[in-house]
Amino acid sequence: MxxxxxxxxxxxxxxxxxxxxxxxxxxxxxxxxxxxxxxxxxxxxxxxxxxxxxxxxxxxxxxxxxxxxxxxxxxxxxxxxxxxxxxxxxxxxxxxxxxxxxxxxxxxxxxxxxxxxxxxxxxxxxxxxxxxxxxxxxxxxxxxxxxxxxxxxxxxxxxxxxxxxxxxxxxxxxxxxxLKKEIEAFVGDRLLEAVWREGLWLIKDDICDTETLDDVIRYSFGMRWAQMGMFETYRIAGGEAGMRHFIAQFGPCLSWPWTKLTDVVDLDDELTDKIANQSDSQSGAYGIRELERIRDENLVGIMHALKGANGGKGWGSGKLLAEFEAHLWANAQKPEAKIGAEPIRLLDTKVNPSWVDYNGHMTEFRYNQCFADSADALLRLIGVDMDYVAAGHSYYTVEAHNQWLDEAKLGDALYVKAQVLPCDGKKLHTFMWLYRASDDALLATCEHLMLHVASKEGKVLPPLPAVKDKLQQLIDAHACLPLPANAGRVVGQRK
Missing domain, CATH: 3.40.50.720 (NAD(P)-binding Rossmann-like Domain)
Structure with a gap:
């Protein structure tokens, strides 16, 4: 591409x-x-x-x-x-x-x-x-x-x-x-200008204030537009008869004096002050950067929801996000296996603002994510990439045991090392350590078990030969390492 x-x-x-x-x-x-x-x-x-x-x-x-x-x-x-x-x-x-x-x-x-x-x-x-x-x-x-x-x-x-x-x-x-033809303001801004103009009249005529107007948008048609736009939304409104029925039913409304789209409101000082004061009451408690961050979190949430829609196939901007992620995975740097008699370093990351709670500490979920991302890195290292998965083969997590030993805080650089424990390939058994990079302090451990599954057969089977060979090299290289002290622990067991 x-x-x-x-x-x-x-x-x-x-x-x-x-x-x-x-x-x-x-x-x-x-x-x-x-x-x-x-x-x-x-x-x-x-x-x-x-x-x-x-x-x-x-x-x-x-x-x-x-x-x-x-x-x-x-x-x-x-x-x-x-x-x-x-x-x-x-x-x-x-x-x-x-x-x-x-x-x-x-x-x-x-x-x-x-x-x-x-x-x-x-x-x-x-x-x-x-x-x-x-x-x-x-x-x-x-x-x-x-x-x-x-x-x-x-x-x-x-x-x-x-x-x-x-x-x-x-x-x-x-x-x-x-766009097929050039036109002033293009498509999006023409639509926005029409809504904006009508909104100004609604504020000027004291029908509602700015917060009420925004509530009407974000709690109703704004949500519909976020995932289907205008015409697909109205097609549904037409029922089984579709768009023709919708136009026949609601088309005559266009001649009714509902809106003032052809009239331009006078944005004089009085109306400007009115809008500005209402907007300050609505959102003035937040600074601009804080509002931007809240906006970004909301947009991310919408796109994540849409990525899982349509039976997991994605919809709208969520489908586009899934396609972009597939592009990122396909173009990600393929790790080179550095096989030796020592744990392998699988992940380097840092604690960013979205990973911390109100105390400024990394949440439990993000500890799990570090280990999950490390497991993915290990799979890619042995050849279990997106093509392998698309062909109907993958490893599925069936069991994990985590220990949280110390806190990670905002901005901390982290890394994960892993040891492959004795296993047969159908089972991939690892033990991982999460460290803080600045002082190599151990923050958490994870014992992780995955099974190789062939979706076509619908059962656990050995991996394909190329993957099995790469994995076996790691198994053999780590066979001489002592078993980690906490491997095989259960919850509440003494050290």
Whole structure:
């Protein structure tokens, strides 16, 4: 699959910084240019939130994080980049000038996307020497979590460029949707503007306040839209007769004077103060970064729920997340077996903010996750990868015994070592130790037993020869090691 090798972000802030985070966490080096005096702080805070969100979002192995370099010019930023994302303020003259500079300095084959929320790409590409590679890549905030980008070409944009952009976005977990024609504000912002306009009238006319309006959205159709959008939702509302029945039943309502979509509310000082005061009462107890983190946690939860929907096949953004995780697993670095008469190091990780409780200590679940991730690493080491599983073979955990010996705290670097105990391959018996890297303190242990299962036969069988051979090498190498002192313990048994 085509991929992005190096990215450039021209313009930081919330959108540009979030694009940079999406690229970096996909293992892509990023050059960032933004003349704002606090650009590095703002972008750094956005990236920190993104890392926190990704730690909650997926257990798939992310590639090594890309390198972020702040540079002093557009020309320096675009050097070597094959995807350049412009995210400067929404002024046609400013964007056109910046994009023309990018075009002059970048590799002629590099793709150039604009984060504009509504400016026509034809207007942006007017002065470019290579206008065929300029397109709108309109994302949604936060870019590192919300996976959609509207891809819109101008009069001189090559259709092949849009298809290439769509394919490249898929490798960083995004869904590019190509619009058939360019239109001001594209699709998403046109829909949002219509809802926003009606909402302003409802506040102005004292029908409700901002909190009530938000409650109406988030407790009702907002939940439906999150997983089915508008038309599929309305198809269900039409019952067995489908969309035709829905239109026949509710279509006449469009001529009723329900809304004020054709009237523009006057956002005068009085209405602005009214909205701002209500918004302060609604959300003012939270700082902006705290609100962003709460938003990210909510979005992660929705995507996780949708990933398990449809009988485990996934739905909507959850299905896209599952596909992105499959891509991450397929491209994860394959570990090399270092077989010797000593426990093998399987995992290096750290305690991130989503792993701790109100005391700042790592939760029991995350101890278990460290051991589960280590078991997965061991399986990959002996050849039990996604292809092996797809072919109908896998190891299933049937028993485990954990001991929690010491606390892990926020920011601690951790590692896990494992010893393979005597077993026959059908059974994979291991003992694992979790350590804190700073002082090698032992934090927890896990004795773990898995069985090799062939799904086609529906029973426990020996692993396939290639896996069996690699596993046997480990079994033989560890046979000379003494049995761990706590192996075979039961709950409550004295040491």
């Amino acid at each position: 085509t991929k992005i090798n190096k990215a450039a972000c021209v313009g930081g802030g919330v959108i540009g910084g979030a694009w940079a985070a999406r690229f970096l966490l996909s293992g892509i080096d990023v050059n960032m240019f933004d003349p704002h005096p606090e650009a590095e702080r703002i972008v750094g805070e956005v990236i920190a939130n993104a890392e926190r969100a990704y730690a909650m979002l997926t257990m798939a192995p992310l590639p090594p994080r890309g390198k972020l370099s702040f540079v002093k010019s557009i020309e320096e930023a675009v050097q070597g980049a094959d995807w350049i994302q412009e995210s400067v303020p929404e002024r046609v003259d400013l964007k056109r000038g910046v994009l023309t500079q990018i075009d002059a300095a970048a590799d002629p084959k590099a793709l150039i996307g604009s984060s504009t929320s509504g400016i026509l790409p034809t207007d942006l590409q007017r002065d470019m020497k290579h206008p065929e590679r300029l397109f709108v890549a309109h994302p949604y905030n936060p870019v590192y979590l919300l996976p959609l980008a509207e891809l819109v070409g101008g009069e001189k944009t090559s259709p092949a460029v849009l298809e290439d952009a769509k394919a490249k976005l898929a490798t960083i977990g995004m869904k590019g949707v190509i």
